[in-house]
Amino acid sequence: MAGNPAEPLVLVDGDGVWLTDSEGRRYIDGNSSIWTNIHGHKHPAINAAISAQLEKVAHTSYLGFANPRASELAERMCGFFPSGSLERVFFSDDGSTAVECAVKMAIQYRLQTGEENRTGFIAFDQAYHGDTMGAASLGGVGAFFDRFRKFGFPVKHVDGLASLKALPGHEIAQTAGIVIEPLVQGVNQIRPWPEGMLAELRQWCDLHGIHLILDEVMTGFGRTGTMFACQREGVIPDFLCLAKGLTGGYLPMAATMVRGRIYDAFSGNAGNAFYYGHSYTASQLGCAAALASLDIFEQENTLGKLPEKVRLLGDLLEEIAATRAHIHEVRQCGMVAGVEVRQPDGKPLDPTLRIGEKICIRARDYQLLTRPILDTVVLMPPLSIPAEEIRQMCHAVAAAVDDVLPD
Ligand code: PLP
Numbered sequence: 431m432a433g434n435p436a437e438p439l440v441l442v443d444g445d446g447v448w449l450t451d452s453e454g455r456r457y458i459d460g461n462s463s464i465w466t467n468i469h470g471h472k473h474p475a476i477n478a479a480i481s482a483q484l485e486k487v488a489h490t491s492y493l494g495f496a497n498p499r500a501s502e503l504a505e506r507m508c509g510f511f512p513s514g515s516l517e518r519v520f521f522s523d524d525g526s527t528a529v530e531c532a533v534k535m536a537i538q539y540r541l542q543t544g545e546e547n548r549t550g551f552i553a554f555d556q557a558y559h560g561d562t563m564g565a566a567s568l569g570g571v572g573a574f575f576d577r578f579r580k581f582g583f584p585v586k587h588v589d590g591l592a593s594l595k596a597l598p599g600h601e602i603a604q605t606a607g608i609v610i611e612p613l614v615q616g617v618n619q620i621r622p623w624p625e626g627m628l629a630e631l632r633q634w635c636d637l638h639g640i641h642l643i644l645d646e647v648m649t650g651f652g653r654t655g656t657m658f659a660c661q662r663e664g665v666i667p668d669f670l671c672l673a674k675g676l677t678g679g680y681l682p683m684a685a686t687m688v689r690g691r692i693y694d695a696f697s698g699n700a701g702n703a704f705y706y707g708h709s710y711t712a713s714q715l716g717c718a719a720a721l722a723s724l725d726i727f728e729q730e731n732t733l734g735k736l737p738e739k740v741r742l743l744g745d746l747l748e749e750i751a752a753t754r755a756h757i758h759e760v761r762q763c764g765m766v767a768g769v770e771v772r773q774p775d776g777k778p779l780d781p782t783l784r785i786g787e788k789i790c791i792r793a794r795d796y797q798l799l800t801r802p803i804l805d806t807v808v809l810m811p812p813l814s815i816p817a818e819e820i821r822q823m824c825h826a827v828a829a830a831v832d833d834v835l836p837d
Contacts, residue, residue: 439799444471447815449799458823460793460800462812465616465648467679469726470814476678479722483715492521492712499717506724507672507687510657515666517690520704521683521712525647525673526560528684529609531706532643532669533564535688535696536607539641542695542702550601552608552640555589558617559609559645568609571617590623591630607641607669613659613763616648619806620761620768629663641668641692647684651675652727652813654764655736668692676716678723679812683716732813740764742817743809746824754828756835761806765813768806769827771835779805789830796826807831 440452447470449459459467469476483499490497504519522531533551540548553559553568560566561574567582569575575582586601588594594608610631614622635642644667649659653675656662660670669692673684696704710716727733744762747769751757758772771785772778779785786802793800793807800808807827811819 446470447812447819457797457799458819460798460823461808461810463679465810466674467812468651468675469678470812475726476680476719476722479718480715483718488715489713493707497714499714500712503717503720511666516670516687518688518693520686523708523710524682524684526562526565528647528671528673528686529559529565529645530562531686532671535704536641539692539695540606548604548606550604552586552605554610555587556615556618591627602638605640607643609643609645611645613649613654614766619803620766620808622761622763628665632665643669645671647671647673652733653766655740677719680719681716742820743767750824750828754831755837767809770806788834792833793826793830796829798823798826
């Protein structure tokens, strides 16, 4: 057994998709160090970019100042979208603040454009958008958020497009924005939305004058197969929240991208400004890492290599599931996958048994490190993972399931 499951594993080194613990044991980083790492650990180009930036300056204030790395990064990010769409970038610290900024901007935009009554939000059941109070108010996972619900702001939660469309007109008329994790809900045990849902949601938002806020904190930077998940359905949001993979998973940093016409409502006079100034906003080290990460996407043809990897991951997981009665379902969206275990008759397992957790701990013996969400084993390796390690990762899941839940 790799380590005492009651104690956290102490991780001391990383190289490519491999992590090493304090006892010298090696593991595949099967969840990209909580969904952050993109090109592998100790990537020479990102290390070099951070070192080079250190020779200049690590961090300078972005409040009333600028820095060349942040300007360059903002320009590169806007370049992923047609001109005249997402034209402005607001930097912050992590996924929660990327969403927090979007929500506050969406409210302030309405207040400054004569729509004071349009300040409500709609989000989806089981959604996860972060832990700060604004982001948490949007959350739909009861265990995380219910005890805080009355301290946050009211949010209308719906379970999908049908219930959204059934909302009464007066609620729709009071809505500033709708927030969604596009293509796949991560914390909801890796649950993909039906194909075409996002494009339909965009149309619905346009029809009702509601801002579409996409939380791509997890899906951004190639995870689902395209650079951003929204590109799969040709959707451009009004707000795009990014974090985790922005720096290749090296440093905490986030960005909220917005359309030019939204930005315009905040300019003109100081009273219109968006007051959200964090100490490490647009950290020069973070920007240097992010720029290097974007370069690697091009130099290593990261996205071009994905279809084959996505196919291999899917094929292997289907194969494993087909011969194991306890594997209830495999859900996959690009390089994001969830393997849900249940009783052979399809009934959920007793949650107090914490079987998902047991499987992940057992998987360490087969050199895989990942973390479950309830009884779903999450696989979300760095995009750089070679085919051999994809095989090893899937073999580890199969072996761990067999050990914990013999048929
Ligand atoms: N939004 C989504 C979709 C996430 O998956 C997460 C984290 O898992 C967050 C927001 C919050 O990000 P962070 O933990 O960086 O605050």
